[in-house]
Amino acid sequence: MRRAEPPPAAPHMLRVEGLVKTHRVDGGEVRAVRGVDLEVRPGEFVAVTGPSGAGKSTLLHLLGxxxxxxxxxxxxxxxxxxxxxxxxxxxxxxxxxxxxxxxxNLVSTLTVADNIELPALLAGRSPRQVRAARQELLAELGLTGKEDSTPADLSGGEQQRVALARALVNRPALLLADEPTGSLDSKGTREVLRLLTRCHERGQTILLVTHDAKVASAADRVISLFDGEVVDDITLDAAPYPSRPSRAAADVVKLQG
Amino acid sequence: MRLPLMALLAKGPAHGYELKTALEKLFGAAYPQPNIGQIYVTLARLEKSGLIRGEDVTQSGRPNKRIYELTDAGREAVAAWFDEPSSEPRVRDEFFMKLALAPATGMADQVSLINKQRRHYLNLMRAMSRLAAGEDRDDTIAQLLIEGATLHLQADLDWLERCQEELE
Structure with a gap:
C-alpha cells in the first residue's frame, strides 16, 4: 500500500548516490562498494543479499x-x-x-535490562515507559527472565536478540541490521522475523543485510549486491496469504508417491 | 501417490474417502491435496495389480462403498519402499540447461537468467513462510515438510550465487 502511492514530495527515508568505499589491506586495495545508488521509501522493508565479500556489511556500515x-x-x-x-x-x-x-557491541558490565534501556534513558524517556518497552521487546524475542543476566551469561543467539531489542527500544524510524539472524536457530530466526514484521507493519523502515533467504523473503524488496555493485533490485509478491496456496511445499521438495 | 496410500492401508482396511482425509490430516496445506477421483483411480490400479484387495460393503440408502486392504504382495511392496533409500537429491536440470546454453544461442544473458531465477525462488520462499505461518504450529509433519522445502530453496539460492560468482 505504502509503496504503491508515495506522497508526491515525500522525502526518501534513505537516499544514496554514487557510494564508493575502498578498503586498504596489506598494501592492496579492495573496492568493497563500487558506485551504489539506492532509494528507500518510508515504511519499506528491504533486504540486501549477496555472496560474502560482495560489500553488504560495508554498505551497511556506510549507511549507519x-x-x-x-x-x-x-x-x-x-x-x-x-x-x-x-x-x-x-x-x-x-x-x-x-x-x-x-x-x-553489548556493554559487558551491564545487565540485559540495562543494555536495552540505556539508549532510551539517554534519549530522555521516562524510566517507567522505558521499562515497559524493554519488557515488551524481551517477551517478543523470547527472552523474558534474562533481564538480570549479563551478556557473558548469554548464548550468541541470545546476545543477538538483546542487541536487536536495544536497537528497537526507541522505535527508530529506520532500522539497519547486519545479519540479524546470523547466530540464531530456526526458532530464534522465527521470533526475530515476527518482530521485524511487526515493526514493518507499524510503519518503521527496515534495511537488513542477510545471507538467509528465509529472512530476505520476509522483506518486500530484495537488493542483490555483487562485487560492490547492485545487480538486481526486485519487489517480491505482495499477495495476501492464500487460503489454498497453489505452490505447496511438496512441489518444491518433489514429494510424491 | 501409490505407496503413501498403501502405507496408510498397512494400519488397517479403509475406503477411498477415509484415505483422502487421512492424507489431509497428516500433511495439512503443505501438501497439494489429492482429489478424490485421483485416489479412486489409483486404488483401482493397485487392486488390478494385486497389491490391495477391495470388497464392496452395502450401505442402506446410499451407494455401496468399497473397503480396501493390503494383500501380502502389497505389504511386501510397502516394506521394500521403507527399506530403500529415496531417490537422488533434486537438481535444477532445466535451469542449468538454460544457463549452459544461453551464451551459444545469443538469445539470453546468463546474469539475467540468474536474476530471474533468484526472483522466482525468493517468491517461492515467501510463499513457504506464509504457508508455515498459516499451518498449525503443532502440526509437526506439515511444518517439517515446509522446513524441507525452505532448506532446498536456500540451497538453490546458494547455488545460484556460486553460478554468478563463476560466470560473471
Missing part, C-alpha cells in the same frame, strides 16, 4: 555512519549525513536510526 565513504552522498530522512561528525552520528543513532551489527 560507522565508516565514511570515499565518494558519494547519503541522505537520511532528507538530511545529508555522509559528512556528519561522530558526535552528530551518535545523536542520530540514538534518535532516528537503530542499528544492529554482526558483533553485538
Amino acid at each position: 555512519g560507522l565508516e565514511r565513504p570515499d565518494q558519494g552522498r547519503i541522505w537520511l530522512d532528507g538530511q545529508r549525513v555522509d559528512q556528519l561528525s561522530e558526535a552528530r552520528w551518535a545523536v542520530l543513532r540514538r534518535r532516528g536510526v537503530g542499528i544492529v551489527f554482526q558483533f553485538f
Whole structure:
C-alpha cells in the first residue's frame, strides 16, 4: 500500500548516490562498494543479499555512519549525513536510526535490562515507559527472565536478540541490521522475523543485510549486491496469504508417491 | 501417490474417502491435496495389480462403498519402499540447461537468467513462510515438510550465487 502511492514530495527515508568505499589491506586495495545508488521509501522493508565479500556489511556500515565513504552522498530522512561528525552520528543513532551489527557491541558490565534501556534513558524517556518497552521487546524475542543476566551469561543467539531489542527500544524510524539472524536457530530466526514484521507493519523502515533467504523473503524488496555493485533490485509478491496456496511445499521438495 | 496410500492401508482396511482425509490430516496445506477421483483411480490400479484387495460393503440408502486392504504382495511392496533409500537429491536440470546454453544461442544473458531465477525462488520462499505461518504450529509433519522445502530453496539460492560468482 505504502509503496504503491508515495506522497508526491515525500522525502526518501534513505537516499544514496554514487557510494564508493575502498578498503586498504596489506598494501592492496579492495573496492568493497563500487558506485551504489539506492532509494528507500518510508515504511519499506528491504533486504540486501549477496555472496560474502560482495560489500553488504560495508554498505551497511556506510549507511549507519560507522565508516565514511570515499565518494558519494547519503541522505537520511532528507538530511545529508555522509559528512556528519561522530558526535552528530551518535545523536542520530540514538534518535532516528537503530542499528544492529554482526558483533553485538553489548556493554559487558551491564545487565540485559540495562543494555536495552540505556539508549532510551539517554534519549530522555521516562524510566517507567522505558521499562515497559524493554519488557515488551524481551517477551517478543523470547527472552523474558534474562533481564538480570549479563551478556557473558548469554548464548550468541541470545546476545543477538538483546542487541536487536536495544536497537528497537526507541522505535527508530529506520532500522539497519547486519545479519540479524546470523547466530540464531530456526526458532530464534522465527521470533526475530515476527518482530521485524511487526515493526514493518507499524510503519518503521527496515534495511537488513542477510545471507538467509528465509529472512530476505520476509522483506518486500530484495537488493542483490555483487562485487560492490547492485545487480538486481526486485519487489517480491505482495499477495495476501492464500487460503489454498497453489505452490505447496511438496512441489518444491518433489514429494510424491 | 501409490505407496503413501498403501502405507496408510498397512494400519488397517479403509475406503477411498477415509484415505483422502487421512492424507489431509497428516500433511495439512503443505501438501497439494489429492482429489478424490485421483485416489479412486489409483486404488483401482493397485487392486488390478494385486497389491490391495477391495470388497464392496452395502450401505442402506446410499451407494455401496468399497473397503480396501493390503494383500501380502502389497505389504511386501510397502516394506521394500521403507527399506530403500529415496531417490537422488533434486537438481535444477532445466535451469542449468538454460544457463549452459544461453551464451551459444545469443538469445539470453546468463546474469539475467540468474536474476530471474533468484526472483522466482525468493517468491517461492515467501510463499513457504506464509504457508508455515498459516499451518498449525503443532502440526509437526506439515511444518517439517515446509522446513524441507525452505532448506532446498536456500540451497538453490546458494547455488545460484556460486553460478554468478563463476560466470560473471
